[in-house]
Amino acid sequence: MAHFTKATSVKDWLNQRLAVEKIEKVMASEYWIPKNINFLWAMGMILAITFALLLVSGIFLLMYYNPDVNLAFDSVNYTIMREVDFGWLWRHVHGVAASVVFLVIYIHMFTGIYYGSYKKGREMIWLSGMLLFVTFSAEAFSGYMLPWGQMSYWAGMVITNIFSLGGLHMDGLVEWIRGDYVPAQAFLTRFFMLHVFLLPLAIMGLIGLHFAALRIPHVNNQDGEEIDFDAEAKKYLDGDKAGSKVMRFANDFMSKDMMVVGIYLIFFFYLVFYNYGFAMDPVNFDPANGLKTPTHIYPEWYFLWSYEILRPFSINIGLMAFGFAQVIFMLLPWLDRSPNAVPASRRGKFKIWFWLLLVDMIVLTAMGKLPPQGIFSTIGLVAALGFIALWIALPFITMNEKKV
Amino acid sequence: MHNSSRRGFMGKAFGAVAGVGAVGSLVAMKKTWDPLPSVKAAGFTTLDMSIYPEGKLITEKWRGKPIFILRKTKEMIDSQTESQATRDIVVAGIHYMIAIGLCTHLGCIPAYIPAEKEFHCACHGGQFDWSGQVTKTPPPRGLDIPPFKIEGNKMILGEVGPEFQAMKDSGVTL
Structure with a gap:
């Protein structure tokens, strides 16, 4: 004892x-x-x-x-x-x-x-x-x-x-x-x-x-x-x-x-x-x-970006895009292929990627709040495609990043 | 060695007991979330079809969902395309459009615009014509038709009659 x-x-x-x-x-x-x-x-x-x-x-x-x-x-x-x-x-x-x-x-x-x-x-x-x-x-x-x-x-x-x-x-x-x-x-x-x-x-x-x-x-x-x-x-x-x-x-x-x-x-x-x-x-x-x-x-403002990824597509594609948006952030540590763990300001292309992602999500948020008509539908669609494109591009732009 | 094999057996025995218990509790949990018998029993609605005015959209309620009923005008019946006609429901010689009033995209109620004879969904921008066919995505298909059974000039929603079964079999509705 x-x-x-x-x-x-x-x-x-x-x-x-x-x-x-x-x-x-x-x-x-x-x-x-x-x-x-x-x-x-x-x-x-x-x-x-x-x-x-x-x-x-x-x-x-x-x-x-x-x-x-x-x-x-x-x-x-x-x-x-x-x-x-x-x-x-x-x-x-x-x-x-x-x-x-x-x-x-x-x-x-x-x-x-x-x-x-x-x-x-x-x-x-x-x-x-x-x-x-x-x-x-x-x-x-x-x-x-x-x-x-x-x-x-x-x-x-x-x-x-x-x-x-x-x-x-x-x-x-x-x-x-x-x-x-x-x-x-x-x-x-x-x-x-x-x-x-x-x-x-x-x-x-x-x-x-x-x-x-x-x-x-x-x-x-x-x-x-x-x-x-x-x-x-x-x-x-x-x-x-x-x-x-x-x-x-x-x-x-x-x-x-x-x-x-x-x-x-x-x-x-x-x-x-x-x-x-x-x-x-x-x-x-x-x-x-x-x-x-x-x-x-419309949902509360904090869900608007993912809602806007769902909205511009036909249902099956919309759901796939929505599902993509829900899980893709989880995979960030593995999609970023660069060995550098330093601020984005010192990482060249990644810096551009970071700010594009941020701006894209703000645009998605704004479009999600507006009625799905005319030019807003188009901007929303472009921003939704941009979101997916950015994440697909991430491994490629970080793969060749120089070691700092 | 003797001891460890005895522990191995005890571990497996416990695993078996726990496994049976886990499966049993999952079944109970799943069943607990099922719709209650009282909810299911309330799932039938009988409508007198003779009361609806021509050319005006009336909304009834079945299983908590809005049901669109539109007694078609003569122009509508005459101008029906082949695919629009497949959705036609005839009760005692009168033609109706009957559908669940929820967008097949994610379930908002589309609003009827009498001037354009179209349904517009405010949530995600889907559109349907007066016969319930989809004219603008994202909805993947026309408005769903509720299971129905025709008895004279009455219609029972929730029961499957031969007319509904035929529509289901030919893929007009789900």
Whole structure:
């Protein structure tokens, strides 16, 4: 049996039983972060904070929300918004955070792409991050069903229909997912379960994996420099703090991180209090009606780019393009054939590729919002083809990249 | 060696028990998500076909889905092309266009534009003519026709009658 001695302090008591000092070192004070980073390295912490905001606001919404097709709409729009004191706050925090979290996810992703933070041992960070993107998407979609407004219903109809897989006509699968011929009670209750339990659980597990994947390769830095973390940590602990290329996660790095988080939170709560409208589609303030499609339906802004890849083609080709867009980002570490893990600015053609991809996705997003007519259809089609072409070209343009 | 083979056996025995249990629970989980008997039982709708006005689109509801019913005008019947005529449904001597009012692309309800005698889908831009045939992609096929059975001047949606079966067999609808 392990040997325990009479504790000299509460800390010592805990230390003997839980090794709290060791944990603190591993997790914080001796978790080494490169010094050569910028504010874009704070996006992970911003995402963690935003997830916490979603969790807390969600817990309070859950106390009054009613997952019944006859009551859901009023439980949100009447009970929570008008009767519950500060109910509006939880709803607006939840709605704004659900939208903003995707903006930060995209910034986080493109930061990773720009600095090559998905290569040389960082593949698992990228993969777990993309899995988080997928689960966050499912979480956003299932949450969008809950107010049971017109957009909830018709988004539910359209998205579940994707599972019939076009020419394969798997209507039985669609009815199985819905538990009915159309989205109805069974559909609402099961998406409620997914939204408040199973998906958040999966997200929390994946966040753990994402952090763990970071542990061995460590955080990348602004120049893609390969740092010997053991040597630099030793230098730091021996007293040469200025000469060392690394710093402690807490409190050194955290102090900078939380500064960015503070600025972000001011922006976030400005949106919550004064500009929440963008996260609340007016069409969804009409109760769900299975006999009337809104005149123009579109997904939330963060799904528009992939929606626009689906839209311009006939159904089977559209679904294939859509499926391509969903999985291709996962394969990035293997499609990029270059050995260089440095910022895009130093990688020649890859730099052009990066900016083209970013611009293309912004164009797709803009076209996805517009009605599918005339010149917008054409621009959308070109941008969709451009997206596919860019990804197919990636291995070829990176294959011959010079080693820097 | 003796021990390890005993452990090997125990491992395999546990694997067998767990495998049976896993398959069993998957079956239960799959079945739990199936549409309930009450949902399936409510899947039939009887319509009196004699009440519909000529040339005007009426929307009925069956299995939560909109059903388009258009009693065709004389010009429509006279001008029907061969493929439009295959979708024609005749009840007690009157010609109708009857279809599930959901775009065959991803299920939005196309709006009927009386002036153009066409259906336009706002979601992804698909279009159908007055007989329910697709005229502009992305929808892969014309509007689906719900299973129906004709009894006198009544129509039962959800039951398969000989007229529907013939349409299904000839590939007019799914």
